[in-house]
Amino acid sequence: MRLVWFRNDLRLSDNPALRHGCASDEPVAALFIISPTQWRQHKMAPIRQRFILAQVDALGRELAALGIQLHLLRVETFAEVPAALTDLCRELGVSQLYANQAIELDEQRRDHAVTAALAEQEVGCHWLNGCCVLPPGRVLTGGREMFKVFTPFSRAWLKALDEDGFVIHRAPAPRGEPLPWQPLAERAFVDAALGETTPDPRWPVGEAEALRRLHAFLEQGVLDYGETRDFPALAGTSVLSPYLAAGIVSPRQCVAALQQRLGGRPQSKAQPGFVWLNELIWREFYRHLLVLIPTLSMNRPFKPETAALPWSWDPDAFAAWCEGRTGYPIVDAAMRCLNATGWMHNRLRMIVASFLTKDLHIHWRLGEDYFMSRLIDGDLAANNGGWQWAAGTGADAAPYFRVFNPTTQGQRFDPQGDFIRTWVSELADLPATYVHQPHDWLRLKGRQDYPAPMVDHAVARVRAIEMFRDLEKT
Template sequence: MRHLVWFRSDLRVADNPALFEACVNGATVSAIYIDCLEQWQSHGRSAIQRDFLSRHLQALSAELSQLGIDLTLLEVARFSDVPQCLAAWLAKHPHDALYANREIAIDERRRDKAVQAHLKNTPSIHVFNGDCVFNPGSLTTQSGDMYKVFTPFSKTWLAQLRASGFRLLPPPNAQAKPLTPRDIELKGERVSSNHWPCGERAAAQRLAQFCESHLYDYGHARDYPAVAGTSGLSPYLALGVLSPNQCLAAIEQQLGFLPMSRGEQGFAWLNELIWREFYRHLMVAFPQLSMNRAFKPDTEGLQWSQDSGAFQAWCQGQTGYPIVDAAMRCLNATGWMHNRLRMIVASFLTKDLHLSWRQGEDYFMSCLIDGELAANNGGWQWAAGTGADAAPYFRVFNPTTQGERFDGKGEFIRQWLPELADVPTKYIHSPHDWLNQHQPAHQYPAPIVDHKRARLHAIAMFDALKDNSREHLSPHELSAQQQAQAMLKELDQEVI
């Protein structure tokens, strides 16, 4: 028997259901990765993440070669080219069965359905959940619907964890003598990701170090960008170098148990893993989230600003609000942004500048090393007030008080805004009066908007939606609902 493993967003040997199952019963196993450069570009994914991906493919090739498994890189332009490419490769290299782990976004699901139709079950196709602790669609309300609010979803998720636990698969046994790994290097624009250690072992070490050093105080330390209090594991989760099951195992190993309720040590980080699962389950149940549609159909009618100058000022870190500008300059320079800062800058874009969350979502994806559709979309729609379990529309972050609260001494601000290096701590979050008096030739911009007025305007935007509500669906709501129903019907009975 010859089995083929198709790697996608699961670049690991350990806890990989598709790889593990392909390697049972003494089969001869091969592996492929299909790179679609134009598709990557059309999805707006970052050059730094592409470099991170390329490095991890090389590391995966080395790991698989030790198991006697050869990893082949196939290259096409777009997902639409994959079925024919895969069929042509299989014609030259016949296999009895194809193994893969599911992907959740709409374009990937359409690609996989096209592959299924093109191959016509020759070879046989076997698919697995390698992306979530619990398979999307398996946790539902009593009426069988996907949860639309996080808290009841998390209660059901935790109840399922108590009842069934989680399954952590070991690396498969070697299938043959070690091979010489292929050199794999992706084409296209790349920006160095060398600041991030590469490889499955490095990711596992980072996970263990985080649990040992920061798991206990994560609930407090995670909010302060000048402190290394977050896990820094999202780039590895985004590419599937780490699995959520491995994260649960690391928590359990460190604590001796899995925390199941708020207030228990380690629960704050476990809760972040549940949020990740929530957004991924939502994306499967509501595929329109992959298509730049708001989760709340009525918010499709929001009248967002079209001020391109304001958007560019936000992108470049030139808004005149220090914590916002420092966060954006950090993102531009490193491909990374602290989670508290992501919430601050997202609130600022949507509630202070009144620009669409879609612009922010796209910009983040073009910069982030951990860019991943479900989490990025979920976070942006939460901040904008358009998503599932979103922040109430009247909750608007004050960028100045957020900076005072979470970067009180201005350490993070001074790191990324050298023009404010001499500003006393007392004035660092509102530096303009001090700068005008002591450094009149300074280049730091004045605040781009007045926060108090911008907040009132943001609330009025949402109030206008309520005032315009009618008994019947609006054209915006109807269009969103029809698109969602059409996509669900299209993807019905998908196999891969």
């Protein structure tokens, strides 16, 4: 018996572990491990947990239709996984385990412990690359080291992809008669602590939905992506991030579909579609970094010296940011959107992260954790990379003297205030002329229903720059 362990790769197509697991005539079973306590420790958002469990339900039905049973284990923490997996392998008579490798530190430690435990049972473990187009360690400098800077990484990544190529593998053929599938909601281990398992109607699950979104974006939006991606009131992005984070669609499928749409792979910014491809390369870069620098999984900065920055931990200021009560309309609209939907536009992620770290001078770790606790697409590598970039502590971070002005960012990327008025009800009736700086208009109307700015941006910006300059002097 071969066992395929699904993790953040909840798909049948282009799944290396599933493909290798089904490469012989031996019987195949599948596994997904639910770890609610560990998920909470990792700040997994309830909406993300619900999304994953709904996809596991869909995956179980699809596997059952192929004659493959998906076993579900509830194992509260990673520390308990090796023993639980050993017992299951013994029960099923498993000789080989197949899984796509994890890149996060706790998950890698879990997998090393699984390998050791199963070796005692003479069960072979096979760890494959299912999370990146090119596996960590493939894209190297001339000195055979992994990259720490994005631009040379992206050039080397494109070159390596040209050299290696890739193949998208179809879902496996049926391996027997269809099997019954018991929905998660009917399982004995589903309780209040596990949370909701039915799909959120705002985020339909399924590989078909992920591919539909991918191809709709490539047909309708990819050619204009460079011009529209920064405007949150427009449908200018693919909104594929939840599906990529859960592995419902693979990054290789995205690159292959882009190539098919354009008749080739773009190689430079001058070519259509490259801007979106570059976002996929950024995703790869952050994942490779997480493997190169495991301390990124431990709340440590990419630039070690920045650990000495005198960040604030002010709980009241942090709460105002979390709840969208900063008095800066674009920041408040973005945070309220996140809290209501579990998703935030990428430009807005940069704006609110800059505001927390450079205007309120609050530690980026608090923002990173809050995002993970709310985002449906919460992904450690991308989230950590983005927060450290904004805070000035990470790889390819903006120079410390570059501080986003939240007012001018709003004026530039939401010029008519459409996004702001959608999410900040207090400003819904304001004309575009005043929506980005509403306080004088509100005072004239005798209204006090929207908070005054928490800080003076010009003053806060100077303090942020001083923090980094003082660090350079030490």
